Amino acid sequence: MKPTNTIKKLWLCALTISALGFSACEKEDAPECSGAPAIDRVTLPTKRTEAFTTGNLADWVIIQGSNFCNVSSVMFNDVEANLSDAYVTSTEITVRIPRVVPKNVTNKVTVTSEAGTAETPYTLSIPPIxxxxxxxxxxxxxxxxxxxxxxxxxxxxxxxxxxxxxxxxxxxxxxxxxxxxxxxxxxxxxxxxxxxxxxxxxxxxxVPGRYKDDRNIIFSYDTGTSVWNTNTFITQGPVPTPINGAFIRVNQRIGAWAWTEFSATNTTLSNTIIANAANYVLRFEVNTLKPFSTNVIKFSIDGDPGGSGANTYLWKPLTPFNTRGQWSTVTIKLSSLLTVPLDPNKSQHEFKFLFHGDGALDADMSFDNFRIVPKD
Structure with missing residues (x-):
């Protein structure tokens, strides 16, 4: 065999092998989707290997499976997810569950593409009003x-x-x-x-409560009674604007653990309330011109606010409480305050509302209309 022919044959062989290799590579890189979508499981971004069959509105989830190319819709019950916010690959769809209450509850998630549809059981928790x-x-x-x-x-x-x-x-x-x-x-x-x-x-x-509910008012600031029959902290305004006549305004610096009573008296309380505390609430209006950001407000009925804490509710601001000069209604469950049953044989019960806690507070808080009313 002549050397030139040998070289030609070797060169042709190399081209053939190269072509075969290229052809094989093209086959491996063929489209990743070759049929209708299939769902293996629904997972969470933080728990990708764990399957979930329940979730909540507005959750982010990952639908895992195959053939997710050209997905046209993802439905949770009868509500379509927004795919413009989704990340889709051939095997995963990362999508947010719509915060919409379904009209037709199927308890399924459905994925649709041009090649077909797949669904899997998935129950959403629908929060009530x-x-x-x-x-x-x-x-x-x-x-x-x-x-x-x-x-x-x-x-x-x-x-x-x-x-x-x-x-x-x-x-x-x-x-x-x-x-x-x-x-x-x-x-x-x-x-x-x-x-x-x-x-x-x-x-x-x-809606719980009644407009201008005046049942079982505990303190009558209009008659000049706040702290043990004195007029301490009582004002008519004009700052803030009165909400119902005279009210309490605590506008001073309160030191850490400084015992600062702003309403205290002995008064009657019906045996119906005493016997059914779980059915009643303590309700009042508050107005802050400076944030309530530290210290503690204690509400006590026949309690021990300075010692054991019996029959005392502690209002601690986990985040600054600020009504920004507007009056706002606050409700406290009476059962959260009364840890020890009240004595129905007592003719009067001791009410003490005070600041007493850790952290100095530059206070400017107003209060009015303390009342114990049915929780509705």
Whole structure:
């Protein structure tokens, strides 16, 4: 064989092997999707190897499987996820569950592409509407107030859908968020009025509390009684603007563990309340011109606020509490305060409300309308 022919043959062989190798590489790099999508499991970004069959609205999840190329939709029940925020590969879909209440609950997640559809069992926890009460039960007629709670947006309570009923009559919703529904107190509002909210499906839910509830008022600041029959801290305003006549304003520096009573008296308490404390709450209005950021406010009934802490509720600000000059209603479960049953044979019971705790506080807090009322 001539050398030139040998070289030619070797060169042709090399080309053949190269072509075969290229052909084999093309086959391995063929499209990763070759059929309808299939779902293996639903996981979490922080637990990618663990399968989950339940979740919550607004959770981020990873759908693992195969053939996710050209996915056109991902459905949780009958609600479509937003794929523009999703990260999709051939084997995973990282997507956020929509924060929308489904109308048709199938308890499934469904993935659809041009090649077909796959589904797997997946149950979502649907949170209910939670209604805490009015932001200010003593707001004046014509003043803006809010029903406060959770998940109002999920149930379609907005200026264009849903309702607020004041003593059964609808009032205009001026603004709504997930945790607040705003409206204006009617001009003809009278004490004792009740409020309800109605969602987009026409389901009513009562708002705890009554407007300007004056049942079982503990301290009557209008008669000049605050701390043991004195007028300590009592003011008529004008700063802040009074909410219901005279009120308490504590505007001073309170040292750490300085015993500072701002309301204290002996008064009667019905045996119905004593026997059914779990059915009652302590409710009042508060206004802060400076944040309540440290120290502790103690509410005590026949208690030991300076010692064992019996029958004493501690209000500790985990984060600064600040109403920014607006009056706001606060509710405390009476059962959280009364750790020891009250004596029904006592003619009067000792109430002490005071600052006493760690951390010096530059206080400017006002209080009014302390009352014990049914929790509704």
């Amino acid at each position: 939670e209604v805490a009460g009015l932001s200010n039960e003593y707001a004046s007629a014509g003043q803006r107030v809010a029903v406060v709670g959770k998940n109002f947006d999920l149930y379609g309570i907005s200026p264009t859908s849903g309702k607020v009923l004041w003593n059964g009559a609808p009032v205009t919703v001026t603004r709504a968020t997930g945790d607040s529904v705003y409206f204006t107190v009617p001009a003809n509002a009278t004490p004792g009025a009740t409020v309800k909210i109605v969602d987009a499906n026409n389901v009513e839910k009562a």
